[in-house]
Amino acid sequence: MSVITLNNISKTYKRGLKQKIVAVKKLNLRVEYGEIFGFVGPNGAGKSTTIKIMMGLIFPDAGEVQLLGMPYTQPAARRKVGFVPEQPVLYDHLSGEEFLYFAGALYGLSPKELKNRVWQLMELVGLKEAGKRRLRSYSKGMQQRLVIAQALIADPELIVMDEPLSGLDPVARMEIMDLIKSLREQKKTIFFSSHILHDVEMVCDRVALLVKGELRFLGTPHSIEETFRRELQECAS
Amino acid sequence: MRQLTAIAQVTFKEGIRERVFLGVIVFSVLLFLGSGFVADLSIGNILKVTQDIGLSGLSFLGLFMAIFLSTSLIAKDLDKKTVYLVVSKPIARWQYVWGKFLGLCALTTFALAIGLIAFLISLFYFWKTAPLIQTPHIAWTKHLLAFIFLNFKMFLLIAIAIFFSSFCSSSLIAFFFSFMFYLTGANLQNVKMILSSRLGEKVSPYLKAIFNFAYYFLPNLSLLDLKQAAVHNLPLNESNLILVLIYALSYTMALLFGASFIFSKKELN
Numbered sequence: 001m002s003v004i005t006l007n008n009i010s011k012t013y014k015r016g017l018k019q020k021i022v023a024v025k026k027l028n029l030r031v032e033y034g035e036i037f038g039f040v041g042p043n044g045a046g047k048s049t050t051i052k053i054m055m056g057l058i059f060p061d062a063g064e065v066q067l068l069g070m071p072y073t074q075p076a077a078r079r080k081v082g083f084v085p086e087q088p089v090l091y092d093h094l095s096g097e098e099f100l101y102f103a104g105a106l107y108g109l110s111p112k113e114l115k116n117r118v119w120q121l122m123e124l125v126g127l128k129e130a131g132k133r134r135l136r137s138y139s140k141g142m143q144q145r146l147v148i149a150q151a152l153i154a155d156p157e158l159i160v161m162d163e164p165l166s167g168l169d170p171v172a173r174m175e176i177m178d179l180i181k182s183l184r185e186q187k188k189t190i191f192f193s194s195h196i197l198h199d200v201e202m203v204c205d206r207v208a209l210l211v212k213g214e215l216r217f218l219g220t221p222h223s224i225e226e227t228f229r230r231e232l233q234e235c236a237s
Numbered sequence: 238m239r240q241l242t243a244i245a246q247v248t249f250k251e252g253i254r255e256r257v258f259l260g261v262i263v264f265s266v267l268l269f270l271g272s273g274f275v276a277d278l279s280i281g282n283i284l285k286v287t288q289d290i291g292l293s294g295l296s297f298l299g300l301f302m303a304i305f306l307s308t309s310l311i312a313k314d315l316d317k318k319t320v321y322l323v324v325s326k327p328i329a330r331w332q333y334v335w336g337k338f339l340g341l342c343a344l345t346t347f348a349l350a351i352g353l354i355a356f357l358i359s360l361f362y363f364w365k366t367a368p369l370i371q372t373p374h375i376a377w378t379k380h381l382l383a384f385i386f387l388n389f390k391m392f393l394l395i396a397i398a399i400f401f402s403s404f405c406s407s408s409l410i411a412f413f414f415s416f417m418f419y420l421t422g423a424n425l426q427n428v429k430m431i432l433s434s435r436l437g438e439k440v441s442p443y444l445k446a447i448f449n450f451a452y453y454f455l456p457n458l459s460l461l462d463l464k465q466a467a468v469h470n471l472p473l474n475e476s477n478l479i480l481v482l483i484y485a486l487s488y489t490m491a492l493l494f495g496a497s498f499i500f501s502k503k504e505l506n
Contacts, residue, residue, distance in 0.1 A: 055325040057505040075327040083325040089317035091247060093254035098247075105243030106326035150322065 001069045003158050003189045004031035004054065009063035011049050011213075023049040025213040027063070031191055033157075036184055038204030038221060039193040046213040047193045048086060051162045054191075055083050068157060079107065082151030084144075084161040092136040096127055096146050099135060103150035114153070121149040126175065141172035148179060159183065160191045165199055177202060197225065240328045241336045248340025252306055253347070262351055265298045269355035284375065285468055287363050291356035292383060292464040298352045299387055302345040303394035304415045311337060311399065312408030320505060331497035334399060338493055341395045346388055353384055376470040382478070383463035389485045390461040394419060396492035397456070403496040403503065421451065422458035456488050 006029040013021045024046040031037045041047050052058045054065055056072050070077035090099060097118060104114040122128045125145035130138065138146065144164065151159050161180075165173050180203050183190060194200050200207055201221040209217035209224060217227040252258055272290040314320045314337075324333055364375055398415040405411040429452055431437060432445060460481045466473055 052505070055321075057321060057324065059504065075329050077327075078325060079327040081325075083321070085318065085321040085325070088321055089319055090322070091251050091319060093251050094247065098250070102243055102247050103322070103326070106240050106323065106328055108239050108327070110239070147322070 002030040002066075003033055003068060004029065004037075004191060005064070005066040006030075006050070006054070007064040009050065009053060009060045009065065011046070011053060011058070011060050022213050024053070024060070024210075027210075027213070027215055029208060029215065029218075031158075031189060033189055034187045035205045036180065036190045036192060036203050038200035038207035039191060039210065040197055040200050040207060040224070041195060041210035043195055045195075045210045047195070047210055048162055049213075050210070051160060051191075051193055054160060055081075080154070080157040082154070082156035082159040084147050084151045084159065084164050086162040087167060088147060090135045090138075090143055090146065092134065094135055095132050096122065096135060096138070097131045099146060100150055100153055104153045107154035109154060117153060121152055124152075125149045125179065141168050141175075144168060144172065144176065145179075148176065152183075156188070158189045158191065160193075162193045163195070164192070165194065165196070173199075201225075240326075240332050241339065244323065244328075244333060244336025245339035245343065248310065248337050249343045249347075252310060252340070252344040255306070255310075258302075258306065258344075258348070261298065261301055262348060265294060265348075265352045266355040268294055269352060270359050272356070272359050284360075284363055287360055288375070288380075288468045289464070291360060292380075292387075292467060295349055295352050295356060295384070295387060296462075296464070299345055299349050299391040300394065300419065302348050303341070303391040304398050304412060304419065306344065307341050307395050307398035308402055308408045308412040308415060310341070311402040312411065315402075315505070316408075318505075324505065330501040330503075334403070334493060334497045334500050338395060338399055341399075342392050345391045345395065349384070349388060349391070374470065376467055379463065379467040379470065379473065382473070383467040386461045386463050386478075386481075389482060390458055393456055393458070393461070393485050393489045393492075396489040396496070400492045400496040400499075403499040418455065419458065422456045423462070424459070425452055425455060425457050426459040428452075457484075461485055 006027050009024055009027040010022075011024040013023055015021055027046075027050060039047055039050070049058070053060050054067065054072060056078065065072040067077040067081055072078075091102075094102065100118040100121060101111065101114055104117065105111075109117075119128065119131070122131045125148055127142060127145055127149070130142060135143065135146070148161075148164065151161075164176055164180075168176065177199075180190060180192065184203070190203075192200065192204060201224075204221050207217070207219065207221045207224050208215060209227060217224055269291055272287050272294065275286075275290060314323070320333070324330060360375065394415070397418050398411065401411040401414045401418075402408070405414065428448060432440060432448060437445070463473070465471060
């Protein structure tokens, strides 16, 4: 059984009355336990659309999605899944600690169960000092680290990350890369989306390349570079 | 249940820490405390005018909380994509809708309770200092009933605001529709009275048919308004009041079920 199974996923967006944009076209993908799976492609390739479908935020026109062997539409399928969306805005008036308690409660965890977990995670992402501060005072890097912490709150088997490094300074990027590497040691499965090939090459075991909603490559990070360059040239022309 | 409570708690905390909320509360408290002084300038019975101003003020405070704050807090979640962090968790979409509703109800009740305390302080002061020539009797129980019914009216308005927020593309449109619903609902009874009087004879039958449809379809908010009964100590029919409460709760539930259904089909782009 795969951690993520995408069978013939298609998604089309309507723009105006007549225009249709194919975001994802008959996508088939399997992600296995314990691997760090890179999902790359240029901007507008359909990466975020695929992730939103996986997380039940939008619905595919056709195809089947399974997370940990369960249909994605069942809330139970997301019980062991952590999600790091692309540049989300957090609740301004909550503190970091309150936000993690909230995330944990959404997984059905009690305050007693969360008591130690919250501060362990705060320490893991380097926010222990800022835990009591309101989120509106957090920098972008701090917010991103907190979003990663909330994804780990229920000790998930699968972590889905949509462009977790976008908009971060080099130091914050390095810290998050190190965090991803430490998650590999804990045998977590990570679905890592990025439009920067170098980021994916640094941490991933396998990579899928998506261009114009279609899967163009699936293999090891070392063998993707040439394909990626060719596809980028095709996109530019 | 834990998920529902968590969403309600966060909605309450976010709302209560909003500057707009604090501003409105401070303004309302000052208004209520000063209502007696405003009433002092009027020709009529100071106590009755104080009660009138106070209960109307509470109604406006609740209206602001129920419609403006509800639509803006939900829109904030959707526009800024904070909702991604909530609905991607192992929860059903209906839990998000009901959690928001409960949080907004708690927030509105809390605001109204603060307003009520300020209003009662003001009323008590003028009751104690009112000249003997004026009637010093105040129907305290009916004031309490009016407050309870005002809360139920606000719960219904919150459900209306959530219902429109579940499919409107912007908070402004959701606010506009909710406010129109409020205006219509608050005046249905008056319009029906006019149409049944001699004035109504001149109205076209088509317009009457449209109104009759609206009368039975839209929420009749005036039924939940006990302000006049409280201020003028008018008699109240207990069984009628229970029916009105059942009506308000049923309407609220129906709107929330509708909102939950629409939200479960909504694409969160």
